[in-house]
Amino acid sequence: MLKLSPPFTAEKMRALKVGDEVLITGTLFTGRDAVHKHLHEGGKLPPQVNLQNGMLYHCGPVVIKDDQGRWKCVAAGPTTSIREEPYQWQVIRDYNLRGVIGKGGMGDKTLAACKEHGCVYLHAIGGAAQVLAERIKRVCGVYMMEEFGAPEAIWEFEVEDFPAVVTIDSHGNSLHKDVFAASQAELAKHL
Amino acid sequence: MNMLQDSLLELIRRTSVEIPEDVHRAILNSLEQEKKGSIAASAMQIIDQNIALAKNKSQPICQDTGSVIFYVECPPGYDQIVFEETARKAVKTATKKGFLRQNSVDSITGKNDGTNLGPGAPALHFHQHRSAEVGVKLILKGGGCENVGAQYSLPNEKLAAGRDLEGCRKVILDAVLQAQGKGCGPGILGVCVGGDRATGYEASKQQFLRKIDDNNPNPELDRLEKDIVATANKLGIGPMGFGGKTTLLGAKICVLNRVPASYFVSVSYMCWAYRRQGVSLEADGKISQWLY
Numbered sequence A: 001m002l003k004l005s006p007p008f009t010a011e012k013m014r015a016l017k018v019g020d021e022v023l024i025t026g027t028l029f030t031g032r033d034a035v036h037k038h039l040h041e042g043g044k045l046p047p048q049v050n051l052q053n054g055m056l057y058h059c060g061p062v063v064i065k066d067d068q069g070r071w072k073c074v075a076a077g078p079t080t081s082i083r084e085e086p087y088q089w090q091v092i093r094d095y096n097l098r099g100v101i102g103k104g105g106m107g108d109k110t111l112a113a114c115k116e117h118g119c120v121y122l123h124a125i126g127g128a129a130q131v132l133a134e135r136i137k138r139v140c141g142v143y144m145m146e147e148f149g150a151p152e153a154i155w156e157f158e159v160e161d162f163p164a165v166v167t168i169d170s171h172g173n174s175l176h177k178d179v180f181a182a183s184q185a186e187l188a189k190h191l
Numbered sequence B: 001m002n003m004l005q006d007s008l009l010e011l012i013r014r015t016s017v018e019i020p021e022d023v024h025r026a027i028l029n030s031l032e033q034e035k036k037g038s039i040a041a042s043a044m045q046i047i048d049q050n051i052a053l054a055k056n057k058s059q060p061i062c063q064d065t066g067s068v069i070f071y072v073e074c075p076p077g078y079d080q081i082v083f084e085e086t087a088r089k090a091v092k093t094a095t096k097k098g099f100l101r102q103n104s105v106d107s108i109t110g111k112n113d114g115t116n117l118g119p120g121a122p123a124l125h126f127h128q129h130r131s132a133e134v135g136v137k138l139i140l141k142g143g144g145c146e147n148v149g150a151q152y153s154l155p156n157e158k159l160a161a162g163r164d165l166e167g168c169r170k171v172i173l174d175a176v177l178q179a180q181g182k183g184c185g186p187g188i189l190g191v192c193v194g195g196d197r198a199t200g201y202e203a204s205k206q207q208f209l210r211k212i213d214d215n216n217p218n219p220e221l222d223r224l225e226k227d228i229v230a231t232a233n234k235l236g237i238g239p240m241g242f243g244g245k246t247t248l249l250g251a252k253i254c255v256l257n258r259v260p261a262s263y264f265v266s267v268s269y270m271c272w273a274y275r276r277q278g279v280s281l282e283a284d285g286k287i288s289q290w291l292y
Ligand code: SF4
Pocket: A077, A126, A127, A128, B062, B063, B064, B065, B066, B141, B142, B143, B144, B145, B146, B183, B184, B271, B272, B273
């Protein structure tokens, strides 16, 4: 288990390999379909959203306000990443993203962008909404709520020991491709 | 609130926050199978922690609380209209209380009115039986795993799958291969051989009402179910597609007649967050027994 904490530098990301388990501490911004489409169409981000050298989490969390009016995240599992495949490479390039967190893996364009810019794809455990919500220590802010609605808005989370697995590294390796090829070959033996 | 509505609300709550015992046993078993220290083992550990946490906090196991599907068995003369109205109220309340996410969207406008009510939502299936009992089963079917379901029309040339059980085996295993990494495995398959495109998928989903460790009364299908699980677990796909020993926790297969021209194999996929519960109701709507 490797600990990942800020500053998230390209060097730290280049040291990671496919199959490494990490615990992330620091700031995550959520972003899913609406955010990616917005950026792809040349949209701007609010100044508080500093994605530079940052981590982007594909997640539509359930966040409620507690008695004192503070945000509290009650469920925060990853959503399927492949939907952002047409856009992700661009966001990685434009913001020097260091990590993209989601589930299900991504395709060749993202793989190439990770390699070129020193970024990794981190797979969180799909469905583990409660465990992952517990690792969110603070909801620091929410942006573009008006435009996109709660699940699609950009949430800023401070996380501690948020577990994930490197499944695409910055050296052109993809665990998804490897497992697919190996399982396909194995299946052929049993048909 | 009336008794029936209270009972249905409790059924929804428990389905959303607690994994049924048979599924939990299968998950613990798979955790034991995975190699200590592997990524597969830590994925299963996190899944197990998540199950405990959801139950203790009475919060949804997964934030995608899925499509809400009721299966009702009732005697002749049971008022289905009243049941449906009551079920809709219970769904609305469960959503307000956070046991269900605001999860139902108008397919054209994209609007979500936050009630989980609309055309086809919730879905209800009624079935009459001779006994006086009323039984209600509920499945919350997540979207990620629904997306990896597949329907094959045999013969399938690409997979060299003909119109026999061997052909069925080939396409079912292909569905497992294609689903990897998506749909939050380890998964459970519900399969229907035959029927038409609609009844086939419908019957495949009803297989999720069976317990994971039951046996198929048809010995040929029983053999195929066990073979599919054993073979899938040799492929090395593992939890979340990380690589590992558990790819499937179970496979349940049923058969419907078909017309001579068609031969469909419909495969539904259920994620590890397998939310299914059921209750027997007394005449006044009170829960007399939990079914899983
Ligand atoms: S596939 Fe299942 S576990 Fe995964 S996100 Fe969807 S509902 Fe949750």
